[in-house]
Amino acid sequence: MEMIGPALLTIITAATPLLFAALGEMVTEKSGVLNLGVEGMMIMGAILGFVAVHFTDSVTVALLVSILAGSAMAALFGLLVLKFHASQVPTGLALTIFGIGLSALIGQSMVGIAYDGLPKLSLPVLSSLPFIGDVFFRHDILVYLSLIMVFVIYYFLNKTRAGLILRAVGDSHDAAHAMGYPVVKIRFLAILFGGGMAGLGGAYLSLAYSPLWVEQMTAGRGWIALALVVFASWRPGRVLLGAYLFGGITILQLHAQALGIGVPSQVMSMLPYLATIIVLVIISSDPGKIRLNAPASLGRPFHPSR
Amino acid sequence: MLPSLVKRQQPSTLMVYLSPVIALILSMVAGVILFLIMKVSPFGGLHAFFIEPLSTKYGIAELGVKATPLVLIGVALSLGFKAGVWNIGAEGQLTIGGLCGGAMALYFYEQQGFHIIPLILATGIVSGMAYASIVAFLRVKFNANEILTSLMLSYVAVLFLNLMVHGPLKDPDGFNFPESRMFSDSALLPILLEGTRLHIGALLALTVVAIGWIVMSKTLLGYQIKAAGSAPAASEHAGFRRSKVIWITLLIGGGIAGLAGAIEVSGPIGQLQPSISPGYGFTAIIVAYVGRLHPVGAMLAGILLALTYLGGETAQIQLNLPVAVTGVFQALLLFFLLACDVLIHYRIQFTEQAVRVENT
Numbered sequence: 001m002e003m004i005g006p007a008l009l010t011i012i013t014a015a016t017p018l019l020f021a022a023l024g025e026m027v028t029e030k031s032g033v034l035n036l037g038v039e040g041m042m043i044m045g046a047i048l049g050f051v052a053v054h055f056t057d058s059v060t061v062a063l064l065v066s067i068l069a070g071s072a073m074a075a076l077f078g079l080l081v082l083k084f085h086a087s088q089v090p091t092g093l094a095l096t097i098f099g100i101g102l103s104a105l106i107g108q109s110m111v112g113i114a115y116d117g118l119p120k121l122s123l124p125v126l127s128s129l130p131f132i133g134d135v136f137f138r139h140d141i142l143v144y145l146s147l148i149m150v151f152v153i154y155y156f157l158n159k160t161r162a163g164l165i166l167r168a169v170g171d172s173h174d175a176a177h178a179m180g181y182p183v184v185k186i187r188f189l190a191i192l193f194g195g196g197m198a199g200l201g202g203a204y205l206s207l208a209y210s211p212l213w214v215e216q217m218t219a220g221r222g223w224i225a226l227a228l229v230v231f232a233s234w235r236p237g238r239v240l241l242g243a244y245l246f247g248g249i250t251i252l253q254l255h256a257q258a259l260g261i262g263v264p265s266q267v268m269s270m271l272p273y274l275a276t277i278i279v280l281v282i283i284s285s286d287p288g289k290i291r292l293n294a295p296a297s298l299g300r301p302f303h304p305s306r
Numbered sequence: 307m308l309p310s311l312v313k314r315q316q317p318s319t320l321m322v323y324l325s326p327v328i329a330l331i332l333s334m335v336a337g338v339i340l341f342l343i344m345k346v347s348p349f350g351g352l353h354a355f356f357i358e359p360l361s362t363k364y365g366i367a368e369l370g371v372k373a374t375p376l377v378l379i380g381v382a383l384s385l386g387f388k389a390g391v392w393n394i395g396a397e398g399q400l401t402i403g404g405l406c407g408g409a410m411a412l413y414f415y416e417q418q419g420f421h422i423i424p425l426i427l428a429t430g431i432v433s434g435m436a437y438a439s440i441v442a443f444l445r446v447k448f449n450a451n452e453i454l455t456s457l458m459l460s461y462v463a464v465l466f467l468n469l470m471v472h473g474p475l476k477d478p479d480g481f482n483f484p485e486s487r488m489f490s491d492s493a494l495l496p497i498l499l500e501g502t503r504l505h506i507g508a509l510l511a512l513t514v515v516a517i518g519w520i521v522m523s524k525t526l527l528g529y530q531i532k533a534a535g536s537a538p539a540a541s542e543h544a545g546f547r548r549s550k551v552i553w554i555t556l557l558i559g560g561g562i563a564g565l566a567g568a569i570e571v572s573g574p575i576g577q578l579q580p581s582i583s584p585g586y587g588f589t590a591i592i593v594a595y596v597g598r599l600h601p602v603g604a605m606l607a608g609i610l611l612a613l614t615y616l617g618g619e620t621a622q623i624q625l626n627l628p629v630a631v632t633g634v635f636q637a638l639l640l641f642f643l644l645a646c647d648v649l650i651h652y653r654i655q656f657t658e659q660a661v662r663v664e665n666t
Contacts, residue, residue: 036453076641080641080644080645084644084645084647084648085311085648085651085652086644086645086647086648087644089392089453090591090595090640090644091641091644093394093591093640094592094637094640094641094644097588097591097592097633097636097637097640098633098634098637098638098640098641100633101630101631101632101633101634101635101636101637102630102633102634102637104628104629104630104633105628105630105631105633105634108628108630215630219461220457220458220461223454223457223458224458226454227451227454227458230451230454264469264472264473266465266466266468266469266472267465267469269465270461270462270465270466273458273459273461273462274458274462276454276458277444277450277454277455277458277459280444280450280451280454280455281444281448281450284448284449284450284451285447285448285449285450287449290449303313
């Protein structure tokens with residue numbers, strides 16, 4: 001029993017950054033745009049959030065700065081892809097390389113500085129429940145926000161008119177354009193949203209998961225988030241499931257020694273990456289299913305015809 | 307008067323070649339701004355980055371050392387990108403090639419002879435190919451996105467190298483440092499230029515450029531690769547199987563990245579360490595693009611990006627600038643290039659509002 005509490009906590013904390021980034025990317029992809037720069041947007045959110053909290057001591061400011069950082073990176077991507085008709089794959093890669101480099105540059109003077117971590121919110125009654133209170137109701141605001149976002153995005157995509165238009169743009173930009181919807185504007189907003197969410201995911205890493213700044217601290221989580229979107233077949237509920245599954249793999253990494261598993265730490269660190277590959281293989285092996293769920297215009301450039 | 311983009315009747319060949327030059331100029335302007343923000347004299351910064359490294363014989367030789375892996379991988383990735391096969395895990399294939407090539411060098415630690423270096427390089431090629439073949443297999447057999455699998459395998463490769471130099475390949479007399487023994491002289495690449503680190507790997511890189519050029523311009527395979535990227539449906543219809551193109555481009559990419567890894571460990575490094583590449587495999591993506599996905603272009607771009615590594619080191623020593631400036635500069639170059647490439651298919655027109663209507 002004393003193992004289960006920490007294990008569940010590990011799952012939740014490891015899943016939260018993935019959940020933010022994957023949900024954001026899912027919305028971007030739903031609009032028909034593939035942004036491979038998630039890693040770059042996340043790491044900029046991580047460093048700028050950390051810088052902000054260091055200088056202002058305000059969590060609110062830090063989170064806003066992270067959202068802005070991710071969105072600003074996303075705006076750069078959107079500008080290139082939508083205005084300059086740059087191809088989406090190399091532009092996303094460039095965004096990642098840029099984010100990793102720029103964050104290392106900015107974070108130069110932040111190495112070795114510690115932060116207490118985001119404050120844990122205490123909910124009345126619930127937080128004081130034995131066991132359940134500790135595991136489920138004593139988290140920081142981002143954990144709750146990430147879960148709320150699952151519902152918000154589900155509701156937005158499936159129950160609102162704006163969500164319907166977003167999906168229409170992603171499924172057939174030509175048809176959406178013909179119906180008079182501003183394809184480029186809608187995509188730009190979806191890209192910005194994806195960036196903001198990636199920024200929050202990054203902020204969770206540097207403010208809560210391991211509250212300090214380390215170069216390249218996202219360690220491929222942006223890419224895992226991209227894989228999660230495919231795994232989830234572009235559905236919010238399954239993104240949640242996928243993120244928590246990956247959180248579960250992290251337990252093995254952190255608690256292997258406590259469980260008495262004598263495997264080298266490097267092998268344990270390989271697990272999330274190997275799991276990503278396995279998951280991709282399982283999900284992708286049925287191309288018909290992917291085609292059914294993926295936004296039909298995903299990754300295709302949009303040139304309004306006359 | 308507003309600038310607007312008007313589609314060209316035909317893509318501009320001039321802009322294909324001019325775009326990297328404009329991008330380089332814009333990156334330098336951005337670099338100057340970056341230097342100003344960091345309170346470094348822009349003149350001193352540019353001098354440290356682009357002129358200082360080339361002012362000595364040793365510096366020019368170092369440019370060749372750094373350009374070697376970039377040119378090699380850049381050429382290989384050009385073929386893949388041209389075919390629309392996104393192998394972005396060259397860093398992992400390089401790491402595995404370096405690890406296996408290095409293990410071969412350590413196996414022959416006690417021996418001497420001219421057979422050792424060819425064996426090391428061949429091991430690098432074969433192991434890099436084997437590692438990339440995982441990606442090809444998963445792509446062809448299970449339709450798994452090669453961008454994600456190749457990248458995930460890069461992380462795995464680096465961790466695996468780390469594990470090996472902490473364990474079986476650790477120097478027995480190395481005071482527990484996570485490094486292998488220094489390779490014996492017979493396992494080190496011959497030096498081309500006395501007093502520098504320029505090794506015969508640079509000649510191999512030039513050979514690969516030449517082979518790549520011939521393959522792309524004179525062979526059926528080159529034609530298939532180009533067709534697969536520019537007109538996938540038509541090329542499939544012509545009987546060029548997509549799976550074949552995926553396999554071949556990934557094997558070439560993996561093999562050459564593995565070769566680059568073996569060259570790195572038996573050339574400038576001379577042993578196995580937890581990190582054997584400052585991101586050459588990723589930078590080679592930029593090399594391929596700046597080089598216009600053409601082998602000769604990749605050579606020129608490889609030299610340019612090698613200069614940014616070298617310049618970053620000089621700037622670090624002389625101006626106390628963080629090494630990360632290099633990465634930022636490289637990414638800016640790619641950004642500007644992608645933006646300038648719009649001018650290949652579009653031209654800028656300064657028009658009144660009325661003319662714009664015709665375009666929408």
